[in-house]
Amino acid sequence: MESTTIHFLNVGHGDCTIIEHPSGRLTMIDINNSKALPEDDEVALAEAKGLSLSQFRTGSYTSRSWEEYYKSLLDDPREYWRANFDNRSLFRYIQTHPDMDHMSGLASLFWGEQVALYNFWDTQHAKTFTESSFDKNHYDWNDWLAYQQLRKGNHGDGTTHSVHARLRDETGDYWTEDGLTILGPTQDLVDYCDRIEHYNNSSYVLRLDYGGRRVILPGDAEKPAWDSIEADYDEGELDCDILKAAHHGRESGYSETAVNAMDPEFVICSVGKKPSTDASDEYRKHDATVLSTRYNGTITARIWADGEIWIDDRDGDRLHTLPPLSSATA
Secondary structure (H helix, E strand, O other): OOEEEEEEOOOOOOOOEEEEOOOOOEEEEOEEOOOOOOHHHHHHHHHHOOOOHHHHHHOEEOOEEHHHHHHHHOOOHHHHHHHHHOOOOEEEEEOOOOOHHHEEOHHHHHHHOOOOEEEEEOOOOOOOOOHHHHOOOOOOHHHHHHHHHHOOOEOOOOOEOEEEOOOOOOOOOOOOOOOEEEEEOOHHHHHHHHHHOOOHHHOOEEEEEEOOEEEEEOOOOOHHHHHHHHHHOOHHHHOOOEEEOHHHHEHHHOOHHHHHHHOOOEEEEOOOOOOOOEOHHHHHOOOOEEEEHHHHOOEEEEEEOOOOEEEEOOOOOEEEEEOOOOOOOO
8 A cells, every 4th residue: 555654853953854755756854964962952851851961971771871862863864865765866855944954964965975856945035144154053054055056956966956936825746746735935924034034934834635634844934924824724724634843843833723723633843952932732732642853763654545644753663543544545
């Protein structure tokens, strides 16, 4: 039986989602290179275990420290790609918005690993950086350079790819065939983000339909983006089974009315340290089961053609299921 599999990679405090479509095509949404735990993450994880930072780093957990254990849960997207999709091409890469925790690793994947790419999605925003902008942070100037070339259609190895700056309600070959609908952004939202020089609300918000089930993937969408979506869509168009928590599960990405409309069974948070404005309890008020890559590692959701859903942790252990839908069709 055919299926769609969604890989929510544990990349620390960033995003990287890979979709295996029944068509055989692969979609990647954002990327973040993370094989180290920032100290803020270590402090937060230690507090969650009732440990001091020293105990977290040296205390034993099945023959290794808690620090080593949580580091072992992290997945480098390049290594994950090599282990699971080696020698395959990437049909589409979608850059939800131009923040570095959503594009760290572009140079490694496309210039280093030289993954073949056919389509690059990006919005026509005006965000810019200079090399000196990277002097005081841990991000890599090469990732921004790779991004600039990719959005011009240059792959870096002499090959080219198509570039798409699609917006809400646009349709076309290959993305509707793969069950993708663009819920956001609009050009007005992109222009608004350019004016305030803050780009979360220019995020691609995508709906994936398969087997009678729905998944919503909203990048870092915040209230203006959710308000805009709610104004254009009714509840029947937003209802979903799985929601990837916007903005890493922060309260800024949570909209009570939008979550009411979506009514998800599961909410998946891609996050390193628990945000100080964590909205997990807010999602639970909607009777949603909240799962975090912080504790489960990479999470995979497999949707079968009959609507059955399997949700597994990084070891392949079953976390949750949803039963088949009698009326589901492939």
